[in-house]
Amino acid sequence: MRILVINSGSSSIKFQLLQMADESLLLAGLLERIGEGEASLHLQLAGAQGQQRSVLAVDHQQGMGLILDALQQARVLSEARPLAAIGHRVVQGGEHFRAPCLLDGASIERIRACIPLAPLHNPANLAGIQACRALFPDLPQIAVFDTAFHQGMPESAWRYAVPDDWYRNHGVRRYGFHGSSHAYVAKRAADWLGRPLERCNLISLHLGNGASMAAIRAGRCEDTSMGMTPLEGLVMGSRSGDLDPAIPAYLNRVAGLSAEAIDAALNRDSGLKALCGENDMRRILQRAEADDPKAELALEIYCRRIRKYLGGYLALLGRVDALIFTGGIGEHAAPIRQRICADLDGLGIQLDLAANQAVNGEIAPIHRPGSRPLLVIRTNEELEIARQCKALIAKVEPEKRI
Template identity: 55%
Template sequence: MSTPVLVINSGSSSLKYQVVDADDGGALAVGLVERIGGSGHGRLTHTVDGEKHRSDVAVPDHAAAMAAMADAFEQHGPDLAAAGLVAVGHRVVQGGARFGHSVRVDEAALEIIEELSALAPLHNPANAAGIRVAMDTFPDLPHVAVFDTAFHLTMPEVAHTYAIDRQVAADHRIRRYGFHGTSHAYVSRQAAELLGKPLEETNVIVLHLGNGASACAVRAGVSVDTSMGLTPLEGLVMGTRSGDIDPAVVFHLARTAGMDIDAIDDLLNKRSGVLGLSGSQDMRDLVDAVEAGDADAQLALEVYCYRVRKYVGSYLAVLGRVDAIVFTAGIGENADEVRELSLRGLESLGIEVDGEANRARSKEPRDIATAASRVRVLVIPTNEELEIARDAVRVTGS
């Protein structure tokens, strides 16, 4: 049986797409349209049956990007008309407190997504634009919005509340929302399967470590705390984001450096993190620089992993009992140095990494803890597109 879903992630300057079989997780085609709205030509990469097809395309807006995507399917396959698509699933970054689950898109849902743009000004407008264009392109298919924040709306009030004036928080919808929810949801279920335990009896700490990074405490399949907050800036050190920082740094820079809000925003979101400390935001380059004896790179790696270790410790306290620490996403799945350094010194807490197992390369879900470790240490590849596809099937009853 095959249940293909077209999964779309519409960003401000890019359009990612994938045709995913919601039953077996296979990808029938994967594509990316880049440089939407740029002054020059955009770039389309369409991969099917392992073969990449690249072309320059004119993409002044998302409608043109969607047309380029449809043309790529027509030229290189698979034939969408014959593929039997059952739905279109859309990634939406911010669902606020309005969406605690995925929803079938109608005009009312779209208006709420657009209304929430104040909470995600770089993402929600582009997400909504992509959905509108896709609904015009595929008018006979149901469209489903899957929200990054939805998984975290289960957090208790004590975890999502910031200690600021209650009325100000209410007026401006200030609270912890968290992100990477589709990844945390998918990986926590996969972890329970790998452990051979029912999801409702499994407690895990998921570390989604990519250019953006977040930690999540998951009790019985439910998010009870996460490191990202009102925006993706809070929490772990990331590729270009600072993560946790004293809020007074903003006031200090305004007063002493004469920086305005936009400049400080740019600093903390685009020129900080690993990039700000070392000059490179790619973890592979950072590790190479460490091996070459670069002191700045060494400090950046240690700061990155120290922050991860702090969150692991705090979520051990939150959960009380933890069955596994789970690494996922590009860095979490591939950087054995980060996994080892992040959990170093936690043996007294029952966390022991097997060095040989950790260094072994594999694309499969695996356990890299020692036999004696009370807490298992898992590496599980994430699959947000499959999670979106399955949610789309669930919501539409396809």
């Protein structure tokens, strides 16, 4: 069974082709700058050196055609090696989608109805879906939602204390994101602990340019840091995270900033970028080591916010079987993990400094004896999407299969 996973952005398409018999990666790639004149196609064949070439892709339809050609030229896709399904990452599924779904006219319209909740993401996701459906009209196409993992949260976690009609009429509530990543690393942590996922209480920290945390009770999301949009929660690369909700109205009154300008600033010009002028954690750590005060302050604010959420989630769950670090920063930035875990012995968190510096492989324990487990786990959202697609295909009636 070969499953193609598509992550479609406004001007890009990331993709992976996986062989589900052994969950091996056959080909991965990125098509970027779609519709911007000369586009760029990056390919990574398993076990081979990466390739890059310039192409013409005026829209997602043409882009998917180029990706199909690349799969065929790499001989990982043919009549003898067909696709079983295409899995699409969709950012916002609203309240309707609590699990993956087969894409048809009705489900696509429901995804379209969620555009007001994710105006930057869902239209791009739909562009990839429509392009793939045009190329593969008879192939099962499945949507896997970033928000689905968090739909099991209790109402006390997802309700805001705002007028009821805001929720009833406009969908104002907490949805959460990065669900595929949190789900994947939770399962990997349960395997490492040697117990069923439903017997695990976990805290996962997905730290990248976008960042979120999840409190997981008995394998299900109990709470998460992102809210109605990915802006809520932790300090991120260019997003502010939590702030006083009166600030936008204040800036409108005293500075004349429009709602659109404030929203753009909070999403694209805030976070680490606002604090020290850049959002590349590697550069910020280098600057902090060179005693750059702005970089040091940015790191202090970044880690302080994470520690506040960590303490809250420890209290919320009561028993926590493991903490998980994942995402680009969570997996690769040892100094950040060290700052987060510093002086938390009273909470049962004791970092092994040598193990923290020597992280390698898909799962790496970084705790000292006597500590609750601290795990660095390499996330794989594409594999999680493919697994969910495979499970859904197995449930489909024989007459609906290819």
